[in-house]
Amino acid sequence: MGIELAKQTNADVVIATDPDCDRLGVAVRSANGEMKLITGNQIGSLLVYYRIEKFFELGILNKENASRAVTMKTFVTTDLQKAIPEHYGVRCVETLTGFKYFAAKLEKYERALPEEIRKRYRQMSEQESRAARLKHSSFYVFGSEESYGYSGSDFVRDKDGNAGAIMFCEMAAYAKSHGQTVDQLLDEIFATFGYFAEKNGSLCFEGAEGAKKIERLLESYAALPRRDVLGSDVTSIRNFETDTIRDVEGDKIPKQKMSIFELADGTRIAVRGSGTEPKIKYYMFAQHRPGDGRFTAAELQQIKTETDERLEAIWSWLQADAQTRLEK
Numbered sequence: 472m473g474i475e476l477a478k479q480t481n482a483d484v485v486i487a488t489d490p491d492c493d494r495l496g497v498a499v500r501s502a503n504g505e506m507k508l509i510t511g512n513q514i515g516s517l518l519v520y521y522r523i524e525k526f527f528e529l530g531i532l533n534k535e536n537a538s539r540a541v542t543m544k545t546f547v548t549t550d551l552q553k554a555i556p557e558h559y560g561v562r563c564v565e566t567l568t569g570f571k572y573f574a575a576k577l578e579k580y581e582r583a584l585p586e587e588i589r590k591r592y593r594q595m596s597e598q599e600s601r602a603a604r605l606k607h608s609s610f611y612v613f614g615s616e617e618s619y620g621y622s623g624s625d626f627v628r629d630k631d632g633n634a635g636a637i638m639f640c641e642m643a644a645y646a647k648s649h650g651q652t653v654d655q656l657l658d659e660i661f662a663t664f665g666y667f668a669e670k671n672g673s674l675c676f677e678g679a680e681g682a683k684k685i686e687r688l689l690e691s692y693a694a695l696p697r698r699d700v701l702g703s704d705v706t707s708i709r710n711f712e713t714d715t716i717r718d719v720e721g722d723k724i725p726k727q728k729m730s731i732f733e734l735a736d737g738t739r740i741a742v743r744g745s746g747t748e749p750k751i752k753y754y755m756f757a758q759h760r761p762g763d764g765r766f767t768a769a770e771l772q773q774i775k776t777e778t779d780e781r782l783e784a785i786w787s788w789l790q791a792d793a794q795t796r797l798e799k
Contacts, residue, residue: 474498474506484643484653488632494619495635499643499653512549512669513657514639515615520555520660521642522613522623527559531601532612537561539605541580543573543614543622546731547741547754551660551667552615554760558664561612564718567711567727573614574628579722581625583608597624617669617754658771665760666774670782673750674793684797685744685751691796692730692742701781701788703734738785753789755782 473485477498485498485506497514498506509517519542526532532540537560544552545568553563566572581592588603595603604610604625614622620630623638646656661667676684693710709716711729718724729743741754759774766774 477506483647484640486636486639488636492632493630495621495632495639496619497639501654502652507654509654509657510669511615511617511619512551512667514619514635515544515613515617515621516549516551516555516660516667517642517653517657518621518623518635518638519552519613519615521645522638523556523559523561525645526612531605532559532561532610534560536605539609540612541576541609542612543576545569545572545616546729547743548615548617549667549669550739550756550758551664554664554667555660556612562609562719564720566718567725567729568616568618570614570616570620570622570628570630572725573622576722577611577625577628580604580609580611597626600625617671658768661775662761662766662768662771665758666766666771666778667756667758668775668778668782669757670755670786672753672755672786672789673745673748674753674790675748675750677749681749685749688751688793688796689728689730689742689744691799695796696730696732697792700732700734700738700740701784703736703738705732706735707733738781740785740789751793753786755785755789757782757785 473487477485477500483500487496488494495514496508498508501507523532540561541564542552542556542561543564543566546565547568553565556563564576566576581589584592584603584607588607592600601610611625616630621635621638622630623634627634643653646653651659676682693713696705696708698705709731711724711727716724727743729741732740737758739756743752745752757778759778
């Protein structure tokens with residue numbers, strides 16, 4: 472209904488939240504005039520790029536203090552949201568799924584402030600607290616998860632659809648002020664940092680028997696991993712249930728039944744059980760980075776097609792492989 476209204480009124484953006492207003496989805500008017508949905512990964516990538524770029528433009532961040540700035544994403548969120556901050560010298564912290572893990576980090580950063588600042592931290596203006604964090608601790612720029620959750624400041628320690636809507640409108644206005652549609656700005660980001668594409672899939676197994684199948688599958692990925700996927704070697708495996716895994720700050724990641732496989736061609740595959748549904752979830756990530764320069768429009772279009780086809784092929788392979796595992 473929102474998209475239909477946008478067509479009638481020639482609107483540039485449609486924004487929707489879920490009923491409790493913590494998640495945000497959008498449709499944007501593309502360069503060819505059509506309304507199109509963009510993914511949660513893409514929304515987050517646009518916002519982290521815009522916010523970091525703007526903080527540098529305003530002089531709030533610079534080469535000297537960039538290392539004290541931090542962004543956050545979950546392990547099953549696009550790696551574009553790690554490539555962008557790292558380009559600017561900004562730290563990217565990865566967590567398990569759930570904004571409670573982001574909140575724990577923000578609590579840690581608050582505790583790192585000097586005691587006299589902590590006493591009045593909650594009453595400080597954003598400008599005052601930002602200056603204190605940049606001087607003494609870590610300044611939180613942005614956090615995002617692929618399932619349409621976004622956070623833009625320390626004063627709300629959860630995903631926030633209200634703030635997400637404001638941030639997205641500001642970013643869309645920024646793009647328009649530069650003569651770009653939102654999808655053109657996204658393509659500029661791809662051309663600069665590389666094309667990152669994602670695909671999510673799940674297999675549903677109902678009932679008690681289904682729960683056993685999910686358990687068997689999760690255990691089999693840890694016990695009997697494949698050496699290659701569609702001709703690309705598996706170069707590393709992280710088992711979050713058994714391995715000791717630390718983030719970039721040295722903090723230990725809590726245990727979870729999840730495995731992440733890294734392939735030689737840069738593809739990443741994460742497998743975990745759903746916490747709320749009778750499903751096993753698969754997250755597939757592919758990327759193609761430019762060399763010293765940037766992709767041309769023609770190159771980017773070809774890379775998009777090839778990468779998206781690769782993800783579809785991997786998903787088909789994973790479904791067939793899961794069936795083979797269950798038959799053993």
